[in-house]
Amino acid sequence: MSSLAAAKADNFYFPPDFDPKRHQSLNKYHGQHPLRERAKKLDQGILVIRFEVPFNIWCDKCGEHIAKGERFNAEKKAIGSYHSTKVLQFSMTHHCGCRITIQTDPKNAEYLVVEGARKKEETYSAADAEVIELPDEEERERRRRDPLYRLEYQQEVSERSRG
Numbered sequence: 001m002s003s004l005a006a007a008k009a010d011n012f013y014f015p016p017d018f019d020p021k022r023h024q025s026l027n028k029y030h031g032q033h034p035l036r037e038r039a040k041k042l043d044q045g046i047l048v049i050r051f052e053v054p055f056n057i058w059c060d061k062c063g064e065h066i067a068k069g070e071r072f073n074a075e076k077k078a079i080g081s082y083h084s085t086k087v088l089q090f091s092m093t094h095h096c097g098c099r100i101t102i103q104t105d106p107k108n109a110e111y112l113v114v115e116g117a118r119k120k121e122e123t124y125s126a127a128d129a130e131v132i133e134l135p136d137e138e139e140r141e142r143r144r145r146d147p148l149y150r151l152e153y154q155q156e157v158s159e160r161s162r163g
């Protein structure tokens with residue numbers, strides 16, 4: 001019998017000394033929270049849940065890409081509140097051992113990476129990323145029609161590539 005099946009069977013097995021008046025429920029009889037393992041740190045306000053990574057992130061330790069939608073067992077706890085909305089924190093461990101913490105940001109209705117990983121920067125200027133911007137239509141047309149301008153451009157590019 002698998003451990004899950006055993007756990008389920010346990011839930012429905014009423015021991016001979018079980019007294020509904022005294023024990024009220026099987027969970028109380030066994031002295032266990034109904035969520036069992038997932039609730040073992042409940043006294044610290046921590047519940048283990050399945051957490052789905054809300055955006056693409058990169059692990060700080062191993063550098064691996066963790067895709068949006070990837071699932072982890074995470075410790076969920078409330079760490080404060082913004083007006084009447086709880087701020088929730090989710091801590092999970094990447095397979096490399098890195099602790100990754102993500103929390104909700106009720107003010108901006110989004111998630112923030114607190115530690116252990118970084119979010120890809122989705123906006124950047126071409127200069128920052130050191131890529132050559134694609135020329136616009138006008139620029140291309142001028143290069144095509146004006147041989148001198150084209151020559152200047154080519155020299156500039158070769159100078160730039162020499163660094």
Ligand SMILES: [Zn+2]
Pocket residue numbers: 059060061062063064094095096097098
């Ligand atoms: Zn990692």
